[in-house]
Amino acid sequence: VPYELGVVRVLDFNSTLQRMSVVVRQLSKSHMELYCKGAPEVLLQLTAPDSVPSNVWSVLEGYTVQGFRVIALAHRNLPQRLTWRNVLKVPRDKLESNLTFIGLLVLRNPLKAASKATVQELREADIRTIMATGDNVLTGVSMARECGMIAEQEPVLLLTVSPPTAGSQPTPPLLTATITRSGHSQNQPSHIVDMPSGVQIERYPGYHLALSGTSWRLLQQYFPQYVGPVCCRGTVFGRMSPDDKSELVQQLIDLDYITAMCGDGANDCGALKAAHVGISLSEAEASVAAPFTSNRADVSCVPLLIKEGRASLVTNFSVFKYMAMYSLIQFLTVLMLYTFHTNLSDPQFLYIDLGIVTTVAIFMGYTHGRRELVKERPSSSLLGAVTLFSVLLQVLLVLAGQVAAYFYLTVQPWFVPTNSDDGEGGARDVSWEATVLFLASSLQYIALALVYSPGHPHRQPLYTNLYLLGAVLIFGLFSIAMLVYPGPWCSIMLMEDELEDSGSAHTVYWLFRFTLLLMAALHFVSALVTEDLVTKSKNVKRVFQWMQRKRQPKNRYKRVLAAMKHDTTFPPTERPIPPLHMQ
Known part of the structure; x- marks a missing residue:
């Protein structure tokens, strides 16, 4: 006899309830049945206690710490008097109650090939990675260790917030922490142990925090003063609902972190939209909310996006400074x-x-981003003190070059100054002064084009941009040729007719012309050294910070991390922390 089931009602998966159910009826039976699957922490609370084995929690922990994804299964025989019309009207919470525990479904979701290499690349570039997952927090810790987000020797503190209880002896909410470490090699399971009495967390440098979505919500409700420290040290957030993910991203942004979010499902849409940079790893619902969609369903696109973003920022700053210098x-x-x-x-x-x-x-914008992701961050302030100071120094160098060229012109015995009493009542555009300053400024434009086209560390070298390199060579050689070997071929540029009238058109003043060329070369070297020293010097940055009376970091997360070094009560590894009003 074939086993046939008719589906009567489907209770779709809800990320808040963390479960899904279906009401079916076997064609040979007169009653309906409900089958439910979901997070074990939730489903075990809906099952009859006598149907749950006594060792279920230890078995669950044993699988989750090994990185397995565990789903609980439960069943219920519905009353015979319940018709199919009535079952469509019964509230969900009444149907999903008094269940019979069936067992645990253990799944293996291996890491993608690119995940470990990508996380390692981000970590070497000093870019922090956080996991916000709907899976069990211990499963998340195991996967974080496997992909390299947490090194094998780094401890993980499991943060727990217990809710308050009522009754004859009510208890307040408490914030506690236990430490989970790998007991043996990377391929063997982790285990949770209590922190030994008297052991300080400083003995475990580089610790990470992990907590569940329930603890995250209770933390915001009862311990808001610790939300910042948890965000600064938290690495794994398990059983997170869509709202929890969005709130986590917003808290990171409030701490002045530049936050990027990767996701591939509808549960990630809120966080993708809230983040500074949202990256969808699929073309499903998440791609609607995210400004970026990867054509590869893995996180290998993240370093590429960061490198291209940094290269674009450097290019924008370079073009801005070049256009500002052009005007000046x-x-x-x-x-x-x-x-x-x-x-x-x-x-x-x-x-x-x-x-x-x-x-x-x-x-300038045709230079590609660098292939390697480096620790050094590009400047993020277009009108910052260091940027404006470098532009000011370049202006002074330009002014010095043009003034030097003019005064060198005036000491030449053949120089005839422009006569202002020409009877025309306006400025003349035919003169030695105009010719010399035109040649000097032309070479300055070309020199600054090279100065403001940096390669290392965020862009590829200048020689890879053949368009810019060709333009600089063409205009540079043309300007040098006009300076060193003027003639009828460039008379429209150098006002050859006027120079011929003064008797100087066919006289080669080699010393004068090569001295001007030497001045241009000296300006280029000075501009290159100045830009390199000023923009990359930490001492210059410290001087401006001192002048601005900057006594603490600008970013809030840096201030939070600094304050945590002097907080002996957090993380609460020795004694629980009560709410602030009870301390």
């Missing part, structure tokens, strides 16, 4: 020339604006 260089050039009643010609403006600056600014 041209302002200084025009200001000096107005003093001499002259100005750049239209072809010179066109060569600088449309030729050099526009081409360089476009091709």
Whole structure:
């Protein structure tokens, strides 16, 4: 006789209830049955005590600490008087009560091949990783050890918040911690032991916190003063509901962490949306909430996204500083020339604006991100003190270069200054001053294009950007050729007719021209060294912090971690912590 079941009602999985049920009827029987599956911690509370084996909790712990995913199964025979019409109206909590425990379903969900390598890469780059999972917290700890989020020698404190109890002897909520460590090798199970009396947590540097979703909610309700420390030290958060994940991400953001979230299911949508960077690992529901969707269903996309993001940030800052310097260089050039009643010609403006600056600014963004993920973070403040100070130094170097070129011009015996009494009543664009400052500023634009195109540590070297390299070489060689070997071929740039009238067009002033070229080379070296020393110097940053009277870190999580070093009561490894109003 075939075993046939008719499905009468499906109680869908609910992340808050952490269980799913189905009401069925065997065609040969007159009554209906309910089968339920869910988290063992939840389902065992709904089953009849006499149906639960006495060793179920130890068996459950034995599987979870080995990284197995455990689901509890239960069953109930519904009353015969309950018809299929009535069963559709019965509340869920009444159906899912007084269940008979069937057993535990043990599943193995092995790590993906890329997970361990990705976590190791992030850890070497000093990027913190956190696991927020719907599985048992001990399963999460085991998987965290396996993938490298927690090193084998690093202890894990299991944080527990017990709810208050009422009755004749009510008890307050208590915050306690036990330590879980690997008892043997990595392939053998972990075990939980109580912290020995008198042992201080400082003997276990680099400890991690782990807690369940229930403890997380109770922690926010009764111990809000410890939410910050738990977020700063927590690595594994188990049995987390969608709301719990979203709240965790928001708490990390409130601590000034730059937070990225990876998820692949509908339960992760809230956290993906709340995070600074949400990455969906599937094209299902999560991809709607996340701004990024990976075409690979693993976390190997995270380092790639970080590297590309850092490269984009560095590129944006470089283009910003280059365009700012372009405006300032041209302002200084025009200001000096107005003093001499002259100005750049239209072809010179066109060569600088449309030729050099526009081409360089476009091709700066073609440099790819670096293949390695490094510890060093790029500057995140566009108008920070260090960034503005470096721009100021570059402005002074540019000004010194142009002033030096002008004064070197004035001491030449053949120099004829511009006559302001030309009767035209305006500035002239044909003069030695305009020609020399045009050549000097052109080389300065090209020099700063190289200075503001850094490779290490977040981008690939300049020579990999063939477009930018070609543009710099073309305009650089063209500008040098105009300086060293002027002639009719560039008369439209250098006002050759005026120079010929003064008798200097066919006279080669090699010493003067090579001295200007040497000045340009000296400016390039000075600008390169200044940018490298100022932007990467920790001493310069400390000086500005001292000037701003900065006495503590800007980020809140750093202040929380510093305060935890002086807190002898947390983590509560020796005695439980009562609520703040009872201390």
